[in-house]
Amino acid sequence: MKTIAPNRITDNFIELIGHEWMLVTSGTPGHFNTMTASWGGVGYLWNRPVATIFVRPERYTFEFIEQTRRFSLSFLGEAHKAVHTVTGSKSGRDTDKIAETGLHPVFTETGGIFYEETRLGLECSVLYADGIEAGRFLDPALARQWYGPQQGGAHKMYIAGITQAWIQE
Numbered sequence: 001m002k003t004i005a006p007n008r009i010t011d012n013f014i015e016l017i018g019h020e021w022m023l024v025t026s027g028t029p030g031h032f033n034t035m036t037a038s039w040g041g042v043g044y045l046w047n048r049p050v051a052t053i054f055v056r057p058e059r060y061t062f063e064f065i066e067q068t069r070r071f072s073l074s075f076l077g078e079a080h081k082a083v084h085t086v087t088g089s090k091s092g093r094d095t096d097k098i099a100e101t102g103l104h105p106v107f108t109e110t111g112g113i114f115y116e117e118t119r120l121g122l123e124c125s126v127l128y129a130d131g132i133e134a135g136r137f138l139d140p141a142l143a144r145q146w147y148g149p150q151q152g153g154a155h156k157m158y159i160a161g162i163t164q165a166w167i168q169e
């Protein structure tokens with residue numbers, strides 16, 4: 001992989017995040033976890049490129065982000081879409097998702113955790129975090145849809161600075 005300036009990335013992140021999906025990976029080379037996410041954004045805030053993700057507190061990955069305050073986003077492309085059937089449904093608490101998916105982890109000198117299969121990767125350092133509150137929705141139907149009693153814990157929003165971006169050579 002080679003680095004790319006975040007403002008040189010030409011992908012459409014609405015399409016990428018919403019339809020290609022991404023892996024959120026957090027931890028250390030010796031102890032990390034990864035999960036699928038399809039909610040989030042990439043933009044510009046506080047005069048820097050940022051990525052925002054939304055993670056429910058019951059995810060195992062949540063614990064790693066809370067501890068390290070860092071995460072990496074991996075876009076794998078359509079060729080590896082099947083990976084998400086494992087990473088988006090099984091928990092690292094009781095499954096070795098790397099073994100089950102056959103992903104090949106890659107560790108960058110700057111602390112990123114990606115995969116040989118990553119076609120675009122973002123290293124992120126959390127700048128701001130807060131929980132979504134159902135009572136603050138201006139449209140209560142949205143709160144009922146996503147934060148009702150059957151939905152699990154409310155997402156925590158992490159706004160993170162993009163400290164390094166990578167693409168396949």
Ligand SMILES: Cc1cc2nc3c(=O)[nH]c(=O)nc-3n(C[C@H](O)[C@H](O)[C@H](O)COP(=O)(O)O)c2cc1C
Nearest residue numbers: 036037038039055056059060061088089090091092
């Ligand atoms: C397409 C798709 C998108 C998902 N997006 C999110 C998301 O944005 N936030 C979230 O907390 N969970 C999301 N999930 C659920 C997690 O990927 C899933 O619960 C996963 O098993 C958590 O793994 P972990 O417990 O090892 O962290 C998504 C699942 C799928 C299949």
